[in-house]
Each structure stands twice: as structure tokens, then as C-alpha cells.
Amino acid sequence: MRIRLINPNTTQRMTDVMGQCARDIAAPGTEIVAVSPSMGPPSIEGYYDEACATLGLLQEVTAGESEGCDGYVIACFGDPGLYAARELARGPVIGIAEAAMHAASVLAPGFTVVTTLSRTCGMAWHLAERYGMKRFCRNVRAINVAVLELDQPGSSARRLIVDECRRALDEDDAGAIVLGCAGMVDLCAEIEDALGAPVVEGVTAAVKWVEALVSLRLRTAKNNDYAAPLGKRYDGLLAPFSPAAPKAVATSQPANPY
Numbered sequence: 165m166r167i168r169l170i171n172p173n174t175t176q177r178m179t180d181v182m183g184q185c186a187r188d189i190a191a192p193g194t195e196i197v198a199v200s201p202s203m204g205p206p207s208i209e210g211y212y213d214e215a216c217a218t219l220g221l222l223q224e225v226t227a228g229e230s231e232g233c234d235g236y237v238i239a240c241f242g243d244p245g246l247y248a249a250r251e252l253a254r255g256p257v258i259g260i261a262e263a264a265m266h267a268a269s270v271l272a273p274g275f276t277v278v279t280t281l282s283r284t285c286g287m288a289w290h291l292a293e294r295y296g297m298k299r300f301c302r303n304v305r306a307i308n309v310a311v312l313e314l315d316q317p318g319s320s321a322r323r324l325i326v327d328e329c330r331r332a333l334d335e336d337d338a339g340a341i342v343l344g345c346a347g348m349v350d351l352c353a354e355i356e357d358a359l360g361a362p363v364v365e366g367v368t369a370a371v372k373w374v375e376a377l378v379s380l381r382l383r384t385a386k387n388n389d390y391a392a393p394l395g396k397r398y399d400g401l402l403a404p405f406s407p408a409a410p411k412a413v414a415t416s417q418p419a420n421p422y
């Protein structure tokens with residue numbers, strides 16, 4: 165099985181670390197293709213970044229479809245472009261916030277998200293609401309470290325995350341922690357050791373979820389909302405993104421949309 169792990173920001177060193185962590189937990193026989201778009205923001209820390217990252221991400225899904233990928237992980241905690249990606253993909257597409265929140269919701273009665281900058285806290289709350297996870301989400305806390313500073317030599321990020329997680333366990337009535345940034349993927353084990361409580365990291369959780377769905381031979385439904393985009397011509401700079409009209413099916417049998 166081939167899973168395309170898409171880091172929607174353009175920072176290759178983040179993509180490489182995510183790819184390695186994903187390969188470390190993937191089942192034998194799972195190939196992880198870790199990619200980032202050639203265009204877009206180097207980190208995603210707000211709604212504008214997210215909107216601008218989405219087209220590069222969708223190009224990576226289109227490339228994955230040409231290569232016959234079996235499933236996709238959107239490896240940014242805002243889950244940008246998730247539903248649009250599902251329109252393009254045959255296989256399952258999972259966002260890391262979606263994966264981590266669902267996993268945490270079965271490990272403890274409530275979880276707290278610990279994220280990077282406080283300006284992204286509202287985004288995490290919106291996602292919790294969207295996924296029906298708000299009743300499990302006790303709090304969203306920020307360490308106020310930018311995404312690209314998480315892995316800088318001498319960064320205090322690990323210590324700040326552990327301190328914030330401890331406060332979450334003490335003050336939020338949370339039993340589990342969700343790490344709120346893909347850039348925290350390689351810190352997860354250390355944080356969990358320090359904390360002694362479940363710490364869910366979305367990149368790895370999403371890889372295992374996609375693996376499970378693909379193993380079950382489940383794919384994205386193509387009858388309604390996640391059907392391929394309607395063929396039409398886009399204007400201006402977006403002309404290259406114009407969805408093609410669907411190909412005619414050369415059979416008298418009704419096409420199986422699935």
C-alpha cells in the first residue's frame with residue numbers, strides 16, 4: 165500500500181522528519197511518500213496561510229492519483245483542504261487533527277489540545293466543533309512558539325509543551341493530550357514519557373487510520389459531496405486548476421460511482 169503524506173507547508177525539513185516518523189510506525193508493506201508542495205507558505209499559522217497552502221496541497225493529491233496512491237494524510241493541524249482533497253482522491257483522506265482528536269476521544273473522557281501560537285487556538289476549536297469532538301475537547305492551549313522554531317537548536321519547545329500538558333492534566337480535567345502541530349511529531353514519545361498520560365500525535369495516528377481503511381478496502385464515497393469536482397473553466401491565475409469534465413464511460417452498464 166502506498167500512502168502519500170502531504171505536509172501542506174513548503175518546509176522540506178519538516179516533511180523529512182514527518183516522513184521518517186511515519187515510516188517508523190507504518191506496517192511492513194506500507195510505502196510512505198512524504199511530500200510538500202512547491203508553492204505556498206513555509207508554515208501555516210492562520211487562516212490566510214491555510215487558504216494559500218490549499219492549492220499546492222491539492223496539486224499533490226492530483227499527483228498522488230496519477231501515481232496510484234491508496235490513501236492520503238494531510239499533515240497540518242488545521243486539516244486544510246480536507247474535503248476538497250476527498251473530491252480528488254479515490255482512497256481515504258485523513259487530516260491529522262481529525263485523526264488525533266478521534267483517537268484521544270476513545271482514550272480518555274476528555275482531551276486538551278496543546279498547540280503552537282495562540283492565534284491558532286480558535287482554528288482548533290472550530291475543528292473540534294466540525295468533527296463532533298467539542299464535547300471531548302476540554303481546552304486548547306498554546307505554548308507561543310512558532311512552527312519553524314519548534315526544531316531550532318536549543319529550542320525550549322519540548323519543555324514548554326510538557327509544562328503546558330501538565331497544566332492541562334491538572335486544570336482542564338483532561339486525561340489525554342493532543343499535540344496541535346505536525347512539527348511536534350518527533351517530540352511525542354519524550355513528552356509522553358515525561359507526562360505519564362496518553363499523548364496523541366496526529367501524523368502517526370492518521371497514517372495508522374489510513375492503513376486500516378485501505379486494508380479494509382474502503383474508499384471515499386463518490387455519490388454526493390465527495391464526487392469529483394464539476395468540469396468547468398476557471399479564470400485568470402487559477403486556469404491551470406480548472407477541473408476536467410468527467411470522461412465518458414464506454415459501457416452500457418450504469419457506472420459504479422464507488
Ligand code: 2AL
Pocket residue numbers: 173206207208209239240241242279280281284311344345346347
Ligand atoms: C501547523 C502544522 O501542523 N503545520 C503548520 O505549518 N502549522 N499547525 C499549527 N498549529 O501551527
